[in-house]
Amino acid sequence: MPVRVVDTATPSSQPSPGQDSNAGQPSPPSCSLLSAGRCFAGTQNVSSLQKDEAWKVNVRIHGCDLEQGYLCGTMEALNVPLADTPVVTFWEGEIVDAKNYTFFTGKWEASPEDDIRHWSKFSSFTPLLSQIETDGGKSLDLSNYPHIFMRWKEQYFVNVGVDCGLTIAGFYYVCFSCSDGSISGFYYDPNSSPFQKLELKCTNEKNSGFTFSSYELQ
Template sequence: MPVRVPESSSSTPSHVPGEYLEKRTLQPCTLLSVGQAFSGTQNVSTLQKDEAWRVNVRILGCDLDHGYLCGTMEALNVPMADTPVITFWEGEIVDSKNYTFFTSKWGATSEDDKKHWTKFPSFSPLLSQVEIDGGKSLDLSSYPYIFMVMRKCVFIPESEFFRASLFSINLSSLCCRDGKSNTL
């Protein structure tokens, strides 16, 4: 399995002075390259019930310098859908240069963001610094996980049935050592 960084003795990110923040970039991760495809399960919990369906994700664009990622997600066996549901999504890679753990978007507060990110065990070593400055001073370039915020943008083809449910934000943690991903 491809890896982003060599194994190190510590998985705790370092803190760097502000003047160096704009110069660092995440190390290339072959898991985040154009054409990569992943399969998994999307779990959806509502007050009424819990549902899950298989998904196939393909990366169509990746720009680590600007913290940008985009692709498609095909959801199979979605209740009330006769065919697979395909969406185009765009993502922000949390790199402390372009994007931090505090999205400041979509009505989310820093407390909302913290509540969601703390559901990832891989986030735990970062929490104390994120509470101080949103993670702006963290050097995530050699951290063994990549964190992303993905937003579904459009259905392919566009469907009246699903238009109302399009606005969906997913948080994701990708392990660069083994390719395992957790998505909320």
Template sequence: MPVRVVESSAPSQVSDFTPGMHTFECWTGCSLAPFFFSPYAFSGTQNVSSLQKEEAWRVNVRIQGCDLEHGYLCGTMEALNVPMADTPVVTFWEGEIVDTINYTFFTGKWEATPEDDKKHWDKFLSFAPFKSQVEFDGGKTVDLSNYPYIFMRWKEQYFVNVGTDCGLTIAGFYYVCFSCSDGSISGYYYDPNSSPFQKLELKSTNEGRSGFSFSSYELQ
């Protein structure tokens, strides 16, 4: 469907949640409400350090929508202090929820092998209880229904506000873990042609049932 992006110059207030909006509460024993109501904002850093230098970008993420039945969610990611870009760089991404119904721990695309998958998931302490089963069958028989963490993959699809000549690549994708207890997100970026294991660390920027975020990107 067509996508229209609207940016506001002032912080946007996230009002009380709309009745009928999907949450993970109906799917998992721990409630992710209000964190995955759409839209919802997170802020933090992505460590992009290389052997040559230490570097981290400030990152804002907004969840724009999710479809639990199909294990899908989407949103925008904004990198604020990218050295080679004159402005913050915004990308639109789509995500896969590892629910062992629609998606398993094995990616099966984006140049990721099962060995790549295991190496990246193994970075999360919360993955440890499933390691042996995932090595056996990709975790197809793992029961995640009452687990206090949600595993996902986020794949950036295109640049929103800059051209492909901005000096960045979106060829890779993120292995992501969401904590139900505090709404924090951690992740690792995978791209065979980029620095390995770039760590993403995000915390919710919304409080209670309402709050404020840095900038607003509305997808319709």
């Protein structure tokens, strides 16, 4: 949620050019730490040339459908300078599984070069790079890979108006560790500071949630 003019474009739920519906691909990855009700806490570095700054961030997963490569949740930024209260956004995610979605975004102003540049920030992506350069990663079997790659796109503000001084025009490249539930990510928006890093750890809290794509905020 970098600080700048908010983009209020209406998101689309239609499949994107980055989506691949090849039903012959292996089953999507499974991880007990990636499920509805899981909570994560950490920081997002929003530093600029003018100053160093990091926001405390809480994330909760509200829905998760691994077969469809879909998940959703809320993100709460706690110490946003221009906001009187914590800022909560609702986001939807795409799980890169070579079945529903590939490593290439195909939207949100992200080029294939942007994709590779951001995914390459994760060391766990390095072993996959050569295959992705060969066929876009469509032949990869990620079902037992120890990390799950995702894109998170904030869709709307939950508790503040669009004039709050923040933007949700961009999206996050996310890498999730199946071993400990840790999350690292990088925010992409051509009009915001590059490579704003998101770092989250799984907490012990796991309250109610839904494991399918019909959900409600609680």
